Amino acid sequence: MYLVFVCPKCERNAQLLEPGHKTTRCQRCNSIIQTKSLRILGAFEDREDAVLLRAQLQAELANQPDGVPVQRKEDGTLYQANYHAFETKEPPKTKPKKADEIICAVLREKGPLIVADCEYYCKEKGLEPEKFQEMLQKLILKGDVYRPDKGIVALVP
Structure with a gap:
């Protein structure tokens, strides 16, 4: 299984993670991240699907000059506005079928x-x-x- 997340420290780098690790490092800011507190944006059995989502997120992050905009819901909890489409954890559309x-x-x-x-x-x-x-x-x-x-x-x- 492959998990997709965005670094909570710099909010500039989308990464893949295989479950079982307690910590990981951001490939951009090099900060150590506790995996139990990560916001998972997608979970996939197929690595290619996870890579597709990661690429989409990274492209979205590249267009945001200040990283990921964080907003508050009515109940006061925080959420990243750009990721609302990925909260369902459905894989992105793949290549058309043959x-x-x-x-x-x-x-x-x-x-x-x-x-x-x-x-x-x-x-x-x-x-x-x-x-x-x-x-x-x-x-x-x-x-x-x-x-x-x-x-x-x-x-x-």
Whole structure:
């Protein structure tokens, strides 16, 4: 697991941390940080997702001349205004899925489908119809998808 946080001392550096460490050092200001008191902005199983969030935060921090603006909520607690989008700890949007992944995901979710219906659901997920037809043929030849009946496609069990 990878945790993403911003140095509470200088508020200028976003970093990654693997759980289990009691302290860490800020790579920018070199201060020692107690990890139990850190405000975690994201927790990810995949390192690439954590790196993406860290890069977004670092870009945001680079545009702030005075670091992270701290504000008070109505109940008096402090929060960093720029991080409201990351408090949910959802990973940032990743690369678009490949055509074969989209088709397989639709068939996994919906089960066997008429080809036109499968194309419709794939189009909803951003797959162009031309690419759908091309990739469907490749998946059939590869053996990941089969035609149990005329005009119907399904994932190979």
